Amino acid sequence: MPQPEIAPAFLRAAPIEAAVGAEAAELSPSERADRLFHAALARLTGGISPAALRLAYIDWLLHLLSAPARRLDIAQAAMQAAGQFAVAAAELPKTPWASIKPPPGDRRFTGPGWELPPFNLMAQGFLLTEQWWQTATTGVRGVSHQNEAIVAFSMRQWLDTFAPSNFAVSNPEVIHKTITTGGANFVAGLQNWWDDLRALQSGKPVADHRFVVGHDVAVTPGKVVYHNELIELIQYAPSTPQVRREPILIVPAWIMKYYILDLSPTNSLVKFLVDHGFTVFMISWRNPQPRDRDISFDDYRRLGVDAALAQIARIAPEAGIHAVGYCLGGTLLAIAAAAMSRDGVGRLASITLLAAQTDFTEAGELTLFINESQVAFLEDMMWDRGVLDTTQMAGAFQILRSNDLIWSRIVHDYLIGERAPPNDLMSWNADATRLPYRMHSEYLRKLFLNNDLAGGRYAVDGRPVSLSDIHTPMFVVGTLRDHVAPWRSTHKIHFLADAEITYLLTSGGHNAGIVAPPGDHGRSYQVLTKPADARYIGPDDWLKQAPRFEGSWWNEWAGWLAARSGELVDPPPFGGRGADNMAFPDAPGSYVMQR
Known part of the structure; x- marks a missing residue:
């Protein structure tokens, strides 16, 4: 139904003014071409500037190359990590997490299965690798604070991709589910993936995760x-x-x-x-x-x-x-x-x-x-x-907590084959603008x-x-x-x-x-x-x-x-x-x- 104008004229806000509408017309052909090229490139990079990423890594690498003592410290840290891994291998199975434990808030390796060999050893090896890369990408004198943070963050995101919890053959929970269901978890996971793919193509949230606005949420009269x-x-x-x-x-x-x-x-x-x-x-x-x-x-x-x-x-x-x-x-x-x-x-x-x-x-x-x-x-x-479209906005927030919002969901939905129980906050999070x-x-x-x-x-x-x-x-x-x-x-x-x-x-x-x-x-x-x-x-x-x-x-x-x-x-x-x-x-x- 059409909505009434409630406020009198003197209370109504002034309309939106198209102050920069002529911007496109003012651009030269070369500027328009460069902008169109960057826009096309952004579709491939998820909106991340390749130049910004390269400049950060160049800053870190050049300063690292000019710091031989720091490189020696990093090499020694690698040797120390290797020694810790050897201790972890020797202590298994009687003492899990002998060398390193998951940090607070890291839920990837919770559960009794991760305390058993070889899964505990793989988890410790991964955590030691993460720790070493954190050492290698930070503390290099002369690197700008922002570039150091970009290198450390992007490297952490890359390493998280290869966490043993993300793969069926190295995740004890997935293996246990496969044995108990006779592989039916992968069939259910494939169906979940197909449903998500169709929802992505249609631009709609996954139906199983949705609460209806005005019926389940946003219902205060x-x-x-x-x-x-x-x-x-x-x-x-x-x-x-x-x-x-x-x-x-x-x-x-x-x-x-x-x-x-x-x-x-x-x-x-x-x-x-x-x-x-x-x-x-x-x-x-x-x-x-x-x-x-x-x-x-x-x-x-x-x-x-x-x-x-x-x-x-x-x-x-x-x-x-x-x-x-x-x-x-x-x-x-x-x-x-x-x-x-x-x-x-x-x-x-x-x-x-x-x-x-x-x-x-x-x-x-x-x-x-x-x-x-x-x-x-x-x-x-x-x-x-x-x-800035909905996928770009949602992706920016998800990557900040990729372990909780991306990888854990992939494992649970596609490898274990179970959907998390729907909740109102999850539904809201999928309703992007x-x-x-x-x-x-x-x-x-x-x-x-x-x-x-x-x-x-x-x-x-x-x-x-x-x-x-x-x-x-x-x-x-x-x-x-x-x-x-x-x-x-x-x-x-x-x-x-x-x-x-x-x-x-x-x-x-x-x-x-x-x-x-x-x-x-x-x-x-x-x-x-x-x-x-x-x-x-x-x-x-x-x-x-x-x-x-x-x-x-x-x-x-x-x-x-x-x-x-x-x-x-x-x-x-x-x-x-x-x-x-x-x-x-x-x-x-x-x-x-x-x-």
């Missing part, structure tokens, strides 16, 4: 009370007789669909907040198409955060708004908040950043290939396509490459913004095992914003650490509040000083929000007073359904 060409704004129905006066606006990342924060009811942060007496609004981003190539990063601020805040101010007038940003949505929220503070717009009651970075100098392994060579290569690929060419180029250059936001150079409406202008109380969540937004990077908000900051470090990773409902076992967190006028505490000292608690951080945050909220009031009607509730489409809306 609500209405789409506003929309423009980039967002739908969902207002969720109250589940308590009265609510806190201050509503909550959640700004999710547009790298993936918004409903990671509204998964199945037991895992839904939205439902948790609604059940605790908050009026919750959520931005649902439209999935861009190639024709949207010229949507800018600032368009996401204007048509996203600013437009949503304006609409909420109409629905709940005279109430401050608790603004929440997750991942890239948190970065965008920080920019919007800094711009509002600069301009004297006091619309926010609090700011919450969930696994969101505002300084990108320590942005983790995702930044390994963010240099001029790689960014230019990606720009040419996106210039040709108009977007695209990114517009212009927006992603600006994001990579201004934030990752140049770090303009932390440096006070990021411009909004032609003037730079500074996070130090933010004086609104902040609740910042980092996750302990985050490969996308490392917690030490998110911790930097302490010396960027001039505000009271409650920083919380929770167990888990970038997604599972945030989706941490009460009742999940094994959850823990540390939390500490720094008053606005207090001295800076570095991350190492913070770890020592912050008290630790067992359980979900959601309850801690709900209490923090409640303490900064006013009295209970009647819930605001959908779309504000006088609006026709029957005209609003039901949540989750239409944008989240776009493929």
Whole structure:
């Protein structure tokens, strides 16, 4: 059904402007040819610049060749590894893992079968080889930090391909399954592979892993009370007789669909907040198409955060708004908040950043290939396509945790022949989105490459913004095992914003650490509040000083929000007073359904 325009004209965000649409016409024939060549090459390399990779290895190799003492150390490390392997062979079978054990978090060699010969010996040999290559690719004087990280990371990815756990003849679990099933596991694995291949060709997620949006996930009741060409704004129905006066606006990342924060009811942060007496609004981003190539990063601020805040101010007038940003949505929220503070717009009651970075100098392994060579290569690929497509986005995140997200799945699905039980987070992870060419180029250059936001150079409406202008109380969540937004990077908000900051470090990773409902076992967190006028505490000292608690951080945050909220009031009607509730489409809306 067509969706109504809710906001009056003065509240509607300005339309998207095609500011760089003439770029292609301005290119010379040689520039167009080079860009087309790079775009074709990117299809073969998965978007990784061969030049960037070669430069990193050349940097490492040239400095290694000019360091004879370091080469001697590496040779001695090889001899030491060989000696450790001999000890491992001599100690088997009575003492498994005599020379080296899998590091914490490495689940490839768990299970009793890996403690038996010859499997234990193969595993130790592989781990010793990995350890030696780590020694060989790091610590070479003169190699740039980024090039060293690229060489070490790419070599580790290459070695992981040959882990004994990845092959049927060297994996005891696969051998045991083959014996007990008479080889039926390979028949089932072949069927799984065929199903995945057909799903890949059709551009759809694997059916066995899918939860249906609006039926299994994203089911918290609500209405789409506003929309423009980039967002739908969902207002969720109250589940308590009265609510806190201050509503909550959640700004999710547009790298993936918004409903990671509204998964199945037991895992839904939205439902948790609604059940605790908050009026919750959520931005649902439209999935861009190639024709949207010229949507800018600032368009996401204007048509996203600013437009949503304006609409909420109409629905709940005279109430401050608790603004929440997750991942890239948190970065965008920080920019919007800094711009509002600069301009004297006091619309926010609090700011919450969930696994969101505002300084990108320590942005983790995702930044390994963010240099001029790689960014230019990606720009040419996106210039040709108009977007960064779903496979490129999903692959970038999977490679950061290839053992967990790629190789373990291949072994389990194709060699053991069993599908992992479907879950809501897996379904969400398969529901990828695209990114517009212009927006992603600006994001990579201004934030990752140049770090303009932390440096006070990021411009909004032609003037730079500074996070130090933010004086609104902040609740910042980092996750302990985050490969996308490392917690030490998110911790930097302490010396960027001039505000009271409650920083919380929770167990888990970038997604599972945030989706941490009460009742999940094994959850823990540390939390500490720094008053606005207090001295800076570095991350190492913070770890020592912050008290630790067992359980979900959601309850801690709900209490923090409640303490900064006013009295209970009647819930605001959908779309504000006088609006026709029957005209609003039901949540989750239409944008989240776009493929």
